[in-house]
Amino acid sequence: MSSIKIAIIGLGYVGLPLAVEFAKKYPVVGFDINQNRVDELQRGHDATLEIESEHLKSVLCEHNPISAGNGHGLYVSSDSSDLADANYYIVLRKLGFQQRCIILCL
Numbered sequence: 478m479s480s481i482k483i484a485i486i487g488l489g490y491v492g493l494p495l496a497v498e499f500a501k502k503y504p505v506v507g508f509d510i511n512q513n514r515v516d517e518l519q520r521g522h523d524a525t526l527e528i529e530s531e532h533l534k535s536v537l538c539e540h541n542p543i544s545a546g547n548g549h550g551l552y553v554s555s556d557s558s559d560l561a562d563a564n565y566y567i568v569l570r571k572l573g574f575q576q577r578c579i580i581l582c583l
Contacts, residue, residue: 482543484563488514488553490525492569497528497536500551504542507553508560518553 481503485496488509496507509515517524521534538550543562552559560566 481565482563483565483567484508484543484560485567485569486560487569488518489569490527492567493518493523493525493533494527495567495569496551496553497533500536500549503549504545505549505551506541506543506559506563507551508557509553509555512555515553515555 483496483499483503483505484507485492485499485505486508488496488507492509493507496505499505507518509518514524518533519537521530521537523530523533536549536551538552541552541554541559542548542550543552544559
């Protein structure tokens with residue numbers, strides 16, 4: 478189980494809570510194309526109010542835990558190169574009123 482490295486693509490109202498929960502046990506990179514969203518999450522604030530600041534801050538990492546190869550935690554980024562070393566990819570995309578989730582295991 479220690480080889481699980483998770484990338485969650487899309488940090489909206491479904492992706493962020495999922496990333497936070499996985500980050501309690503595994504190294505996780507949360508990716509979003511919206512740099513403003515990434516910046517607010519890096520400061521420990523979730524504008525969607527799905528995750529309380531204290532809860533988010535408790536799992537945030539300053540450096541990519543997947544690349545570092547140790548421990549667990551959540552690193553948020555808008556740089557797709559940060560996803561390279563993950564071996565599980567969860568892609569979340571809102572399409573109209575429906576949320577879609579695709580899980581890819583490499």
